[in-house]
Amino acid sequence: MAQNKDVLKGIKKLKEELNAVILAHNYQTWEVQDIADYVGDSLGLSMQAAKTNADVIVFCGVDFMAETAKIISPKKTVLFPEPNARCPLAAMITAASLKKFKSENPGIPVVSYINTTAAVKAESDICCTSSNLFKVANSIDSDRIIFTPDMHLADYLQSKTGKKIIPWQGFCLTHVRILPEHIRNQKGLHPSAKVLVHPECRLDVIKMADEVTSTDGMIRYARSSPAREFIIGTEIGLLYRLKKENPGKKFYPATELAICQNMKKIDLNKILLAMKNMEHQVRVPEDIRKRAKLAIERMLALK
Numbered sequence: 001m002a003q004n005k006d007v008l009k010g011i012k013k014l015k016e017e018l019n020a021v022i023l024a025h026n027y028q029t030w031e032v033q034d035i036a037d038y039v040g041d042s043l044g045l046s047m048q049a050a051k052t053n054a055d056v057i058v059f060c061g062v063d064f065m066a067e068t069a070k071i072i073s074p075k076k077t078v079l080f081p082e083p084n085a086r087c088p089l090a091a092m093i094t095a096a097s098l099k100k101f102k103s104e105n106p107g108i109p110v111v112s113y114i115n116t117t118a119a120v121k122a123e124s125d126i127c128c129t130s131s132n133l134f135k136v137a138n139s140i141d142s143d144r145i146i147f148t149p150d151m152h153l154a155d156y157l158q159s160k161t162g163k164k165i166i167p168w169q170g171f172c173l174t175h176v177r178i179l180p181e182h183i184r185n186q187k188g189l190h191p192s193a194k195v196l197v198h199p200e201c202r203l204d205v206i207k208m209a210d211e212v213t214s215t216d217g218m219i220r221y222a223r224s225s226p227a228r229e230f231i232i233g234t235e236i237g238l239l240y241r242l243k244k245e246n247p248g249k250k251f252y253p254a255t256e257l258a259i260c261q262n263m264k265k266i267d268l269n270k271i272l273l274a275m276k277n278m279e280h281q282v283r284v285p286e287d288i289r290k291r292a293k294l295a296i297e298r299m300l301a302l303k
């Protein structure tokens, strides 16, 4: 505990010295969430990275998120305390495989989920997040869309749009662990609970939900809903924030199996070391960065 106190003190001191801001995803451990200046989902974190006045961004999430911060804010130093915290979904498509897919489906606009590498974003027309999926799809002047890399998100989009969605076959290893029987079991135990599900889940799980939304969407829903109990169909790290911000309400994970090990790789010691040594700086080649930024900016420009 004393050791933790010293680490916390060290991080706070370095934050002032470096004029640094700590951004953390909703799936980070509670310790990392508590030290962060801002905790949110991919869209919220991208917007924070775009508007911060800090010189240094310490990014606590997975690889593509830190890269996104660097793409948006190239003049800032972006530190990523654990370079091995990689998103397996983002790793399921490469720029070369997307180029080939595009050549097999010529002339069709490409929407890439924010969970992609900078090189894949650079090959895409526009990005989307789970918060703005439909807004992005509706903004495209085409009745066909190539969607990468998450096929479940693509299924969900397809179920709600008249456009033809041509999906890449990637998936989130964490969200596919949430199954219909998990929701049924929890509903049996907590019949009056509202079911909130992330759109990276399978469509049969999505169909059982009262609300399908991003992690920040779940935070907003839980805050404003008169319901007292909620079954949460996403990575279990979100429950910390939900419980902290809504002490009078109850939250149950759809399944404890929904845990993303990559999101748990960053800890306070690694944050301190990265700041102390200014190590693990994110770098994106300029030609890729510029093209990837266009795809992100088109998304951020949508009101």
Ligand code: SF4
Pocket: 062, 086, 087, 088, 089, 090, 115, 172, 173, 174, 175, 235, 260, 262, 263
């Ligand atoms: Fe990637 Fe899924 Fe983990 Fe998010 S929860 S970082 S999409 S594997």
